[in-house]
Amino acid sequence: MLNxxxxxxxxxxAMIAVSGIPAMAQDKSIVxxxxxxxxxxxLFDYLLPIFKEKTGIAVKVIAQGTGQALDTAxxxxxxxxxxxxxxxxxxxxxxxYGVKRFDVMYxxxxxxxxxxxxxxxxxxxxxxxxLVAIKDKKAPFVSRGDRSxxxxxxxxxxKAAGVDIDAAKGDWYRAIGQGMGAAxxxxxxxxxxxxSDRGTWISFKNRGDLQxxxxxxxxxxxxxxxxxxxxxxxPTVKVDLGQAFIDFLISPEGQKTIxxxxxxxxxxxFPDAKPERS
Amino acid sequence: MPESVDAWQxxxxxxxxxxxxxxxxxxxxxxxxxxxxxxxxxxxxxxxxTRFPGRSAMIVVLNGFMGLPPVVVGxxxxxxxxxxxxxxxxxxxxxxxxxxxxxxxxxxPIIAALARQTIxxxxxxxxxxxxAMGVSPAGRVATLLWDSRFSLVTALLAGFxxxxxxxxxxxxxxxxxxGFTRTMTTTIALETSKGNLPLAMGLGIxxxxxxxxxxxxxxxxxxWSERRAG
Amino acid sequence: xxxxxxxxLPLALxxxxxxxxxxxxxxxxxxxxxxxxxxxxxxxxxxGKTTLLRLCMQLVRPTEGRMSWxxxxxxxxxxxxxxxxxxxxxRRSAAANVCYALAQIGYPRHLRAACTHELLDRVGLAxxxxxxxxxxxxxxxxxxxxxxxxxxxxxxxxxDEPTAxxxxxxxxxxxxxxxxxxxxxxxxxxxxxxxxxxxxxxxxVVFMVRGRVCEQATAVDFFDRPSTPEAxxxxxxxxxx
Numbered sequence: 001m002l003n004x005x006x007x008x009x010x011x012x013x014a015m016i017a018v019s020g021i022p023a024m025a026q027d028k029s030i031v032x033x034x035x036x037x038x039x040x041x042x043l044f045d046y047l048l049p050i051f052k053e054k055t056g057i058a059v060k061v062i063a064q065g066t067g068q069a070l071d072t073a074x075x076x077x078x079x080x081x082x083x084x085x086x087x088x089x090x091x092x093x094x095x096x097y098g099v100k101r102f103d104v105m106y107x108x109x110x111x112x113x114x115x116x117x118x119x120x121x122x123x124x125x126x127x128x129x130x131l132v133a134i135k136d137k138k139a140p141f142v143s144r145g146d147r148s149x150x151x152x153x154x155x156x157x158x159k160a161a162g163v164d165i166d167a168a169k170g171d172w173y174r175a176i177g178q179g180m181g182a183a184x185x186x187x188x189x190x191x192x193x194x195x196s197d198r199g200t201w202i203s204f205k206n207r208g209d210l211q212x213x214x215x216x217x218x219x220x221x222x223x224x225x226x227x228x229x230x231x232x233x234x235p236t237v238k239v240d241l242g243q244a245f246i247d248f249l250i251s252p253e254g255q256k257t258i259x260x261x262x263x264x265x266x267x268x269x270f271p272d273a274k275p276e277r278s
Numbered sequence: 279m280p281e282s283v284d285a286w287q288x289x290x291x292x293x294x295x296x297x298x299x300x301x302x303x304x305x306x307x308x309x310x311x312x313x314x315x316x317x318x319x320x321x322x323x324x325x326x327x328t329r330f331p332g333r334s335a336m337i338v339v340l341n342g343f344m345g346l347p348p349v350v351v352g353x354x355x356x357x358x359x360x361x362x363x364x365x366x367x368x369x370x371x372x373x374x375x376x377x378x379x380x381x382x383x384x385x386x387p388i389i390a391a392l393a394r395q396t397i398x399x400x401x402x403x404x405x406x407x408x409x410a411m412g413v414s415p416a417g418r419v420a421t422l423l424w425d426s427r428f429s430l431v432t433a434l435l436a437g438f439x440x441x442x443x444x445x446x447x448x449x450x451x452x453x454x455x456x457g458f459t460r461t462m463t464t465t466i467a468l469e470t471s472k473g474n475l476p477l478a479m480g481l482g483i484x485x486x487x488x489x490x491x492x493x494x495x496x497x498x499x500x501x502w503s504e505r506r507a508g
Numbered sequence: 509x510x511x512x513x514x515x516x517l518p519l520a521l522x523x524x525x526x527x528x529x530x531x532x533x534x535x536x537x538x539x540x541x542x543x544x545x546x547x548x549x550x551x552x553x554x555x556g557k558t559t560l561l562r563l564c565m566q567l568v569r570p571t572e573g574r575m576s577w578x579x580x581x582x583x584x585x586x587x588x589x590x591x592x593x594x595x596x597x598x599r600r601s602a603a604a605n606v607c608y609a610l611a612q613i614g615y616p617r618h619l620r621a622a623c624t625h626e627l628l629d630r631v632g633l634a635x636x637x638x639x640x641x642x643x644x645x646x647x648x649x650x651x652x653x654x655x656x657x658x659x660x661x662x663x664x665x666x667x668d669e670p671t672a673x674x675x676x677x678x679x680x681x682x683x684x685x686x687x688x689x690x691x692x693x694x695x696x697x698x699x700x701x702x703x704x705x706x707x708x709x710x711x712x713v714v715f716m717v718r719g720r721v722c723e724q725a726t727a728v729d730f731f732d733r734p735s736t737p738e739a740x741x742x743x744x745x746x747x748x749x
Contacts, residue, residue, distance in 0.1 A: 031372055031453075040472050045456070062372060062453035076361030077371050181471025188473075206473030234361055236369060407596045410565055411612045411660070412585040421608075425599040506640065 036179035039063035041199030067147025076234030140192035145175025310381030322393025343387035348446030392433035524573035545711020546696035595653030
C-alpha cells in the first residue's frame with residue numbers, strides 16, 4: 001500500500017539523516033568557551049584550521065559573553081576559556097576553576113558613534129571626557145549589559161570618568177544584554193554611541209552611519225587571556241589537548257599567526273604572550 | 279563561511295559548508311520529530327483512550343506545553359546535560375545529540391496533544407463498531423493510529439516546523455559550534471550579529487524554502503493517498 | 509467452521525431497566541430470544557428498539573435486572589454481530605473494511621481475500637471493493653456494513669433498521685440476504701418500523717412502546733390478534749405515543 005511506503009520513506013530519511021551525525025563528531029576535540037567578540041571578528045575561522053592542520057585537534061568554540069563563558073567553564077562544560085576581562089578571570093582562578101592564566105594578545109576598544117556626533121567628541125583622544133560628554137548631552141548609548149568582557153571594560157571606563165552609571169543612566173542608556181554584533185546593529189539602527197572591540201568593528205558589515213569617534217586612549221586597551229579549566233574540579237577536562245591549544249596560542253608560531261590575521265589590510269589582534277608564562 | 283558572498287551564490291556554487299549546515303539542521307529536527315513521534319503517539323493514544331485520575335490535568339498541561347518557550351527548554355536541558363548536572367557524565371552538552379533531545383522535548387507536547395485530540399475524535403466515531411467487532415485494546419490503538427494517519431502527518435509537520443524554525447534551544451545546548459552544532463537558525467543569528475544582514479536574510483529564505491518544500495511534498499502525498507484510501 | 513465459542517442463545521432479559529440520569533430508557537424488560545425464525549423488534553421511534561439491540565450486543569449494561577447469553581451472565585466475545593442504523597466505515601477501502609472484520613475473528617490470513625470477495629459479492633458490491641468506503645453512498649455503506657457483520661459468521665445478527673435508507677430494489681436485496689442468513693441458522697434480531705417488512709420477515713414480534721415490551725407474539729398472532737390496544741393501533745397505522 002502506498003501509505004506504508006510513504007511512512008517507510010519518512011522513517012528512512014530520518015535515519016539516514018541521523019546517521020550523518022556521528023560522522024561529524026571529532027575524535028580529538030576540545031571545547032573552548034570564548035567571547036562573541038573573538039568569534040564575530042573572524043579570528044577563529046582563520047586560526048583554528050591552522051591549529052587543526054598542525055595538531056589534528058578540532059576546537060569547538062562556544063561564543064558567549066566573558067561572564068557566561070567563565071560560567072560554562074565553572075560547570076565543567078568547557079576545557080579551555082579564552083576571554084578578555086582580567087578581573088573576572090583572576091576571580092575564576094582564585095576560586096580554583098582555572099589552572100593558570102596566560103596573556104595571549106590584545107586589541108583595543110573603540111568608541112563608535114553616529115556621524116552626526118551629538119556629543120561632539122569625534123576625533124578626541126580622552127575616553128573619559130568623551131563619556132562624560134555623552135552623559136551630559138544624554139546622547140543615546142548602547143551598552144552590552146551582558147557581563148561580557150566588553151561590558152566590564154565599559155563599566156570600568158565609566159568609573160574612570162567619574163560617572164556613577166547606575167545613578168546616571170536614563171532613557172539614553174540602553175542596556176541590550178546581547179553580543180557585540182547585536183549591540184552594533186542596535187547602535188546603527190538608533191544612531192547611538194557604543195563601545196566595541198576593534199576586531200568586531202572592522203569585520204562588522206552593517207555600519208549604517210556609524211564611525212569611530214574615540215580611539216587610541218591607553219585605557220581602551222583590551223587584554224585577552226587563556227586558561228585551562230582545572231581538572232581537579234572537573235575530571236572530564238581534556239588536559240593534554242587543552243594544554244596543546246594554549247601552548248600553540250602562546251608559542252612564537254601561534255603568536256605570529258595571530259599577528260597575521262588581517263581584514264582589509266588591518267591587523268586586528270596584537271600578540272603579547274610573555275615568554276616566561278606570566 | 280566566506281565573507282562578501284550572498285546566499286544565492288552559496289546555493290548556486292553548491293557551497294559545502296552551507297550543505298553541511300542544512301544537512302545538520304534537517305538531521306537534528308527530523309531525529310527530534312522521530313523521537314517525539316515514538317513517544318508522543320503512544321502517549322496521545324493513552325490519554326485519548328484511557329480514563330484515570332488526573333487525566334484532565336495532564337491534557338491541560340500537555341496542551342499548554344505546545345507553547346513551551348524554546349529558551350526555557352534549552353536552559354533546562356543545558357542544566358541537565360551540563361557536566362555539573364545530573365546527566366553530565368554522558369558528555370552530551372554542545373553536541374548534536376543534545377540538540378535532538380532538546381528539540382524532541384519541544385516537539386513532544388505538540389505531537390502528543392494533537393494525536394490525543396485526533397485519536398479521541400476518531401475513537402468517539404469508531405467506538406461502537408470496534409467494540410462490536412471485539413477489537414483488543416492494542417488493536418484499537420493500531421486501528422485508530424492508522425486511520426488517523428493523515429491528520430497525524432499534519433501534527434508531525436507542525437512539530438517539524440517548530441523544531442526547524444527555533445533557535446533558542448539549539449543555541450543554548452548546541453553552542454553554535456562551527457561545523458559541529460551550527461544549524462540554519464543559529465547561523466542566521468550569528469550572521470545577523472556580525473551585521474551581515476543580506477547573508478542572514480538569504481539563509482532565512484533558504485530555510486523557509488526548505489520548510490515549505492517539505493510541507494508541500496507531505497501535502498501532495500496526503501492528497502494523493504487520501505483520494506485512494508478515503 | 510465451528511469455533512469453540514459457546515452459544516449465546518437463548519438470550520434472556522430478566523427485569524432489565526436502563527436509566528440514564530433521571531430518564532428511563534428501558535423499563536422492566538422480560539424477554540427471551542431463542543433460536544429460530546427472525547425476531548422483529550417493532551415500535552415507534554424512541555420506544556427503545558436501538559437500546560435493546562445495544563444491550564443484546566453488550567455495548568451497554570443494564571442499570572437493573574439481569575441478562576444472560578446461553579445461561580452466562582457475561583457474553584464475552586461471542587458470535588454476535590450488529591449492523592448499526594448509521595454504520596461507521598473505517599477509513600479504508602470497502603474490501604479492507606470487510607477484511608478487518610475477518611481479521612478480528614481470527615480468520616486465516618491467506619483465505620481472507622477470497623472470503624472478502626465472496627461477502628462483497630453477496631451484498632452486490634464486488635465492483636466497488638477497491639473504493640474508499642467513506643466515499644460510497646449511504647445505501648452502499650449500509651451493505652458494506654452488512655458484509656462486515658456477516659464476516660463474523662454470527663450466531664446472532666442484530667440489525668437496526670438496515671433498510672431505512674435503501675431504495676426498494678436494494679431493500680429487496682438486503683431482505684434476501686437476511687432471509688438466507690436466517691435459513692442457514694443465524695438468529696436474526698432486527699429493529700424495524702416498516703410493517704410490510706415485518707410481515708415479510710418476522711417469525712415473532714417484540715412490540716415496544718416507551719421503553720417497555722408491550723407485546724411479544726408470533727408474527728401471525730401479532731398481526732391477526734393483537735392483545736393490546738397500542739399494538740392494534742400501531743398495526744392500523746394510527747399514531748402511538
